Amino acid sequence: MNKKTPYILIMPIVLLGVLFIYGVANGIIQSFGYIPAFNLRDLSLDYYIKVIKSPTFLDSLKVTLHISLISSILAAVLGTILTAALVYTGHTEGKIIQVIKLAILIPHTIVALFSISILSQNGLLARLLYKLGIISTQGDFPLLLYTKNNIGIILGYLWKEVPFVAYFSLSLMASINKTLGEAAENLGASRLKSFIHITLPLSMPAIAKAFLIILTFSFGAYDLPFLLGATVPKALPVQAHVEYIHPDLRHRPYAMAMNGLILLITWLMAGIYYLISNRKKLKGGSHERA
Amino acid sequence: MKEPSSNKLLKLFLYITVFAILAPMVIITLWAFTNQWSWPSLLPTSYSLRAIKEIFAPYGNVFPILLSSIFLSLTVALLSAIIAIMAARAVVFYDFFGKDLIDFISMAPNLVPSTVFAMGIHVAFIKMSLANTPLGVIIVNLIYTLPYTINIMKNLTESIGKDLEQQAYVLGASPWKAFLHISFPLLLPGIIASITMAYIISFSQYFVTLLIGGGKVMTFSMIMVPFIAKGDRTLGSAYALVFVLSTLIVFGLINLILKKFQKRKEKYNWN
Secondary structure: OOOOHHHHHOHHHHHHHHHHHHHHHHHHHHHOOOEHHHOEOOOOOHHHHHHHHOHHHHHHHHHHHHHHHHHHHHHHHHHHHHHHHHHHOOOOOOHHHHHHHHHHHOOHHHHHHHHHHHHOOOOHHHHHHHHOOOOOOHHHOOOOOOOOOOHHHHHHHHHHHHHHHHHHHHHHHHHHHHHHHHHHHHOOOOHHHHHHHHHHHHHHHHHHHHHHHHHHHHHHOOHHHHHHOOOOOOOHHHHHHHHHOOOOHHHHHHHHHHHHHHHHHHHHHHHHHHHHHHHHHHHHHHHHHO | OOOHHHHHHHHHHHHHHHHHHHHHHHHHHHHHOEEEOOOOOOOOOEEOOHHHHHHOOHHHOHHHHHHHHHHHHHHHHHHHHHHHHHHHHHHHHOOOOOHHHHHHHHHHHHHOOHHHHHHHHHHHHHHOOOOOOHHHHHHHHHHHHHHHHHHHHHHHHHHHOOHHHHHHHHOOOOHHHHHHHHHHHHHHHHHHHHHHHHHHHHHHOOHHHHHHHOOOOOOHHHHHHHHHHHOOHHHHHHHHHHHHHHHHHHHHHHHHHHHHHHHHHHHHHHO
């Protein structure tokens, strides 16, 4: 067909892509202290150095890694079990899948409301424990919201991400189980053995990709830690926004340096993922040839 | 070779998951209609329509904001689906300069947290007079829906191929007609999936809309979140309930309209 056609087709995505790259680059340039609009023109690494040395940043980083690592690892494990449960009990379509899709559709802001109504000291869980005689006052129920343990945030992420991991890896695991898993069982392997040695390893690409998505998302997300987090330390994106709206505009590069570091760590996570998945592929390839 | 004990455990896990997903929905539904629910009752002590009435009170302005918010997100969703159809066709059917770059760019927003991008583009948007405008919010929302919609449309476009369309083309249909009558109906399931996905991403957006909209562009999330931030369970839950129900209604309508469209097309094709 026409030679021009593909270029016409990609015009809108190119336009938005340019705008996207411009936005990211603009933020990075500002992080080196170049914001002509605020009369800042000297390029330097000072802002990064000061940010990395500040205890506020280090505490924020720790808290953010804590939240995103724990929630993502638990979500990957529980999500894999959920996927297996859906596949092995034959619920790969139907009502239960609709319920799982519902969890994907609910925004994090509403999930925060769930956490508040269930996990606060006068929430439903505390009431239930009181009725069971396990606690005698509201104060006996541990603080799970607005505190440093961040359990309310982690449980909120789990509520959204366990269904997400299952939804993401369901079709791959279902098709592998149908072909190879059941073949192994017919040849005499126990169901658990065929799952651990055949179905699970072959489903790993989808599970690993889902893990990367939720890990990077929860590391850079604003809503849940903003609504349920402690006053100090704040999660990194929330802290960056605090610096961003600082009344002294010359403070702006600090916010951007924090964003630059968020970006760097996100890309590091993705880089590790690609290294591991590529090495696996190479290994798998040579194995097949041998 | 059946092992009913392991199956029972998996079933139990499944039921616990379904319960864990549905229980909070039931709880906020109860809260939305609560008048009083004091410690340590497990159920509201008295019910009322106060919160729902307050949301839809004429002085509250919530209903117009809900409608304009739905309209904004539908605009994002439609644009996202159209751009995704175009980009998918280009990448799947053609070889051209910079193809890999397009592939990369369409996935890149997944690797940049939306907070980082929004703060980065904000100053530029102020200069371009896009900050504090619906158009600015639409553009930023749009960018974060594209990785999902392009992925959906690419997979579908690949599986449909272009043989059928080419036949129509050879038989004398114009390229546009060939696309409209052959590929478009086949792409409809993906279009519905793209539109619903993009809609929910845009409709859920809080931080990005707050920053780029600057409080001037009011979406439903913008008026709901302050109540959640305050920990107001009754009003927060009422807003959340309206959020979920309005989304389900919009999804129902999208399905209905596009399915009808498909039926009409089929009829037309048979004549």
